[in-house]
Amino acid sequence: MATKNNLPSRFHQRLASWAEQIDRPLPWREETDPYRIWLSEILLQQTRAETVIDYYYQFLARCPTIHHLSNLPVADLLKLWEGLGYYNRAHNLHKTARIISQERDGIFPNTYEGLIALPGIGPYTAAAIASFAFALPHAVLDGNVIRVISRLAGILEPVDQASTKQQLQFLADQLIIKADPSRFNQAMMDFGALQCTPRNPGCCDCPFANDCLALRMDLVDQLPIKRKKQPVTNRTFVFFIFQKKNTLWLVHRSDRDIWPQLHTFPAIEITDLPIRKQKAHVQKAVFDWTGLDLPFILDKKPLLNQLLSHQRIYGHFIQMNLPTSTTLPSDWIAIRNGDFSQHAMPRIMRTYLEDHLLS
Ligand code: SF4
Structure with a gap:
C-alpha cells in the first residue's frame, strides 16, 4: 500500500x-x-x-x-x-x-x-x-x-x-x-x-x-490506536435473601439503571456511603420492606463482583429468615423450592445461586 x-x-x-x-x-x-x-x-x-x-x-x-x-x-x-x-x-x-x-x-x-x-x-x-x-x-x-x-x-x-x-x-x-x-x-x-x-x-x-x-x-x-477507555465506576449493592420456609423472593427490576427488566433479590445500593452509615441504611431498608428490626451482619468485603462495560458491581448478600406472619411488598415474586429457572438474572445473581443455594 x-x-x-x-x-x-x-x-x-x-x-x-x-x-x-x-x-x-x-x-x-x-x-x-x-x-x-x-x-x-x-x-x-x-x-x-x-x-x-x-x-x-x-x-x-x-x-x-x-x-x-x-x-x-x-x-x-x-x-x-x-x-x-x-x-x-x-x-x-x-x-x-x-x-x-x-x-x-x-x-x-x-x-x-x-x-x-x-x-x-x-x-x-x-x-x-x-x-x-x-x-x-x-x-x-x-x-x-x-x-x-x-x-x-x-x-x-x-x-x-x-x-x-x-x-x-x-x-x-x-x-x-x-x-x-x-x-x-x-x-x-x-x-x-x-x-x-x-x-x-x-x-x-x-x-x-x-x-x-x-x-x-x-x-x-x-495499531489500531484507541483513545483512553472510559474509567470503570465501582458500585456496591446489598442483596437480601429473605426466606420463609422454602420460599425466597425476587424483584423485577425496572427499565432504569442497570439490569433492566431482569430479576434480582431485593437490593439497595450503598455506593459512596461511609461504612459507619451503611449498617443503618441496610436496617432501614429491611424495616421499610418487612416492618421488622432483624439482626444481620454486613461483611466488610463484598462477597462477589461483576464487571459490566463501564461499571464494576460489588455485591453483599444477606440471608434473613422471616417469621411466617411477615407481609412483604406485593410486587415481589415468590420463588418456591429454589425454582429460579423461569427468571432471567444478571450473572452476579446466578453465581450466588449456584455457589450458595442451588448446589
Ligand atoms: S499487520 Fe496485519 S495486514 Fe499487516 S502484515 Fe501483519 S497481518 Fe498482514
Missing part, C-alpha cells in the same frame, strides 16, 4: 486466495435470510463467535421466524439471552422484531437506510445485513476490519474518533468488491479474526506484508 488512499488493485485477488484456504465453519456463514443474519449479528455484538453458536441455535429453535420472536414475551426473551450481558441489545432485538412483524408483515427493509433506521441496528449491522442478505455494496467495519485497515493504511489517529471512523469507512468502501460484497465482507472479517489478530498477527505469511504500512513502520503492535 503506497499511500493511505492508494489501495492496490491486487488486494482483491490476494484476499480471495487467502479466504479460499481458511476453514471457519459458522452456522450463519453463507446465510442469505435477513432474519437469521440480523439475529446472528446482534448476538455477535460484544460476544465471541464460539459463544454465540449455542445461543443462535436456541433462538432459532424457539423463534424460527421473526413473527415468533415478536410474539415472545420479553421475560422469555431475556431468559434466552441470559449470560450474554448488554441487555439493551435484547430489548432492541424485541423492538425491531415487533416493528418488522407487525408493521412490515415480516419483511426486512432491503436498503441500508431502511435497516439502520431500526432499533439496535447501527452502521456495522446495517452493512452486514445489506451485503449478506441483499448483496448491496456496503463495507462492514467491525473491530476486525478496523484493525486490518488501520494497520494496512498505517492510520495513526484513534480509530474510535468519528473522523477516523469516516476515513476507515471510506477506505473500506473503496476496497469492497461491488460484484460480491458479501464474500468480501466475510473475508475481511475472517482475515482480522484469524490472520491480522490483535496480538501476534501472522505478518510472516501475510499476503499483504509487502504493502502493509504498519509492518513497514514497525507499528503493528501499536
Whole structure:
C-alpha cells in the first residue's frame, strides 16, 4: 500500500486466495435470510463467535421466524439471552422484531437506510445485513476490519474518533468488491479474526506484508490506536435473601439503571456511603420492606463482583429468615423450592445461586 488512499488493485485477488484456504465453519456463514443474519449479528455484538453458536441455535429453535420472536414475551426473551450481558441489545432485538412483524408483515427493509433506521441496528449491522442478505455494496467495519485497515493504511489517529471512523469507512468502501460484497465482507472479517489478530498477527505469511504500512513502520503492535477507555465506576449493592420456609423472593427490576427488566433479590445500593452509615441504611431498608428490626451482619468485603462495560458491581448478600406472619411488598415474586429457572438474572445473581443455594 503506497499511500493511505492508494489501495492496490491486487488486494482483491490476494484476499480471495487467502479466504479460499481458511476453514471457519459458522452456522450463519453463507446465510442469505435477513432474519437469521440480523439475529446472528446482534448476538455477535460484544460476544465471541464460539459463544454465540449455542445461543443462535436456541433462538432459532424457539423463534424460527421473526413473527415468533415478536410474539415472545420479553421475560422469555431475556431468559434466552441470559449470560450474554448488554441487555439493551435484547430489548432492541424485541423492538425491531415487533416493528418488522407487525408493521412490515415480516419483511426486512432491503436498503441500508431502511435497516439502520431500526432499533439496535447501527452502521456495522446495517452493512452486514445489506451485503449478506441483499448483496448491496456496503463495507462492514467491525473491530476486525478496523484493525486490518488501520494497520494496512498505517492510520495513526484513534480509530474510535468519528473522523477516523469516516476515513476507515471510506477506505473500506473503496476496497469492497461491488460484484460480491458479501464474500468480501466475510473475508475481511475472517482475515482480522484469524490472520491480522490483535496480538501476534501472522505478518510472516501475510499476503499483504509487502504493502502493509504498519509492518513497514514497525507499528503493528501499536495499531489500531484507541483513545483512553472510559474509567470503570465501582458500585456496591446489598442483596437480601429473605426466606420463609422454602420460599425466597425476587424483584423485577425496572427499565432504569442497570439490569433492566431482569430479576434480582431485593437490593439497595450503598455506593459512596461511609461504612459507619451503611449498617443503618441496610436496617432501614429491611424495616421499610418487612416492618421488622432483624439482626444481620454486613461483611466488610463484598462477597462477589461483576464487571459490566463501564461499571464494576460489588455485591453483599444477606440471608434473613422471616417469621411466617411477615407481609412483604406485593410486587415481589415468590420463588418456591429454589425454582429460579423461569427468571432471567444478571450473572452476579446466578453465581450466588449456584455457589450458595442451588448446589
Ligand atoms: S502484515 Fe501483519 S499487520 Fe499487516 S495486514 Fe498482514 S497481518 Fe496485519
